[in-house]
Amino acid sequence: MEPRKKTTTNRDYDGDGIRGSATDRALAKKDTNKDGRVTPREERQAAERKRRSNVSTTVTKFDAQGRPTTATTRTPTQQEEAKGKSAKDYGVSASFLQKYPDMVEFVKNASDNNYEPPRFMAELENTTFGKERTAAQEAFDIAIEGPQSEDLMKKVNDRISTLRNEFMQAGIQISDQELNRYGREVVRSDLSNEDVLTFLSSQFVLPGAGERQGLTGVSSQVYSSLMDMAKQYGLTMSDQTMQSNVRTALAQGPNWQSWVEGQRNVFREQAKMQYPSLGDRLNDYTMEQLLDPYMNDAAELLGLNKADMNVMDPSWQRALQGPNGPLSRDEWIRTLRTDPKYGWDRTVRARQEYSYLADELLSVFGMA
Numbered sequence: 001m002e003p004r005k006k007t008t009t010n011r012d013y014d015g016d017g018i019r020g021s022a023t024d025r026a027l028a029k030k031d032t033n034k035d036g037r038v039t040p041r042e043e044r045q046a047a048e049r050k051r052r053s054n055v056s057t058t059v060t061k062f063d064a065q066g067r068p069t070t071a072t073t074r075t076p077t078q079q080e081e082a083k084g085k086s087a088k089d090y091g092v093s094a095s096f097l098q099k100y101p102d103m104v105e106f107v108k109n110a111s112d113n114n115y116e117p118p119r120f121m122a123e124l125e126n127t128t129f130g131k132e133r134t135a136a137q138e139a140f141d142i143a144i145e146g147p148q149s150e151d152l153m154k155k156v157n158d159r160i161s162t163l164r165n166e167f168m169q170a171g172i173q174i175s176d177q178e179l180n181r182y183g184r185e186v187v188r189s190d191l192s193n194e195d196v197l198t199f200l201s202s203q204f205v206l207p208g209a210g211e212r213q214g215l216t217g218v219s220s221q222v223y224s225s226l227m228d229m230a231k232q233y234g235l236t237m238s239d240q241t242m243q244s245n246v247r248t249a250l251a252q253g254p255n256w257q258s259w260v261e262g263q264r265n266v267f268r269e270q271a272k273m274q275y276p277s278l279g280d281r282l283n284d285y286t287m288e289q290l291l292d293p294y295m296n297d298a299a300e301l302l303g304l305n306k307a308d309m310n311v312m313d314p315s316w317q318r319a320l321q322g323p324n325g326p327l328s329r330d331e332w333i334r335t336l337r338t339d340p341k342y343g344w345d346r347t348v349r350a351r352q353e354y355s356y357l358a359d360e361l362l363s364v365f366g367m368a
Contacts, residue, residue, distance in 0.1 A: 167200060204219055297329065302344060
């Protein structure tokens with residue numbers, strides 16, 4: 001397909017401040033080299049063309065015996081229009097016809113019948129070649145075999161380079177072979193940014209449990225953010241759900257952070273269903289915030305390191321799940337002291353209290 005000629009009809013030839021006016025269009029016809037100005041020579045050439053366009057020429061055809069059969073009178077303009085089209089007029093190269101030999105007959109028919117380019121492209125859609133391709137793919141496959149092939153390949157290589165950076169930033173690995181194939185298809189099919197993001201996100205695969213620290217780029221940030229948020233609301237997510245969520249976030253492109261933050265509302269509602277006793281408290285606080293004072297008491301009373309305590313542990317979530325909602329502090333302390341599973345009686349603090357109590361008893365009986 002030949003490169004599109006620069007239009008000059010939007011120039012302000014007559015200097016009236018209005019581009020593309022009737023006067024500008026008339027002058028544009030005289031501007032033979034399309035440089036935006038009309039020289040005296042071009043004025044003379046335009047006048048000559050106008051004069052010749054009014055001079056008719058009669059063409060007489062003869063039969064085998066030399067007798068005149070038909071006589072056609074045409075102006076020079078009409079004669080020019082009557083010339084047949086060639087494959088080159090449709091942007092079709094010999095290389096294309098060699099690659100797609102089944103298109104030879106179609107191109108010959110279009111040339112013989114003097115199809116205008118718009119009709120050529122319309123009729124092309126009815127061929128096997130056209131039915132298997134979109135309009136963008138048709139244009140690419142024709143042009144890539146012609147004089148524009150070098151420019152097209154530069155465009156493809158530039159897109160591949162951009163895609164490589166996009167995959168790297170997302171933290172997704174992709175083979176060079178797959179990247180090259182897809183980069184070419186992006187240009188060939190004139191895919192939108194949304195299409196590219198959909199493909200990019202579909203390539204994310206959540207690594208195995210022992211390899212997740214190897215996540216990089218945006219996918220790592222999304223994964224960490226969602227895991228932290230789920231923890232805050234006392235929720236767990238399966239690998240399948242997490243992978244789906246990361247893919248959805250990556251498909252948002254530069255807006256992934258807004259999408260991730262929007263998941264807070266989803267987690268909040270899920271937590272309300274999972275912990276109905278908390279009711280509307282979750283509108284203002286996360287599960288982690290509600291549990292924090294209870295876990296402080298447990299760490300102090302049981303001699304634990306709070307950093308090692310997990311919000312997801314049912315032992316601590318129990319503080320929020322009393323028969324009437326969250327336990328009071330007294331109820332929680334009593335639970336920690338009396339329920340054997342917390343092992344309070346085996347703690348240093350318990351032994352100290354027992355020792356102190358024993359001393360008090362001995363004192364009462366005068367034995368201390």
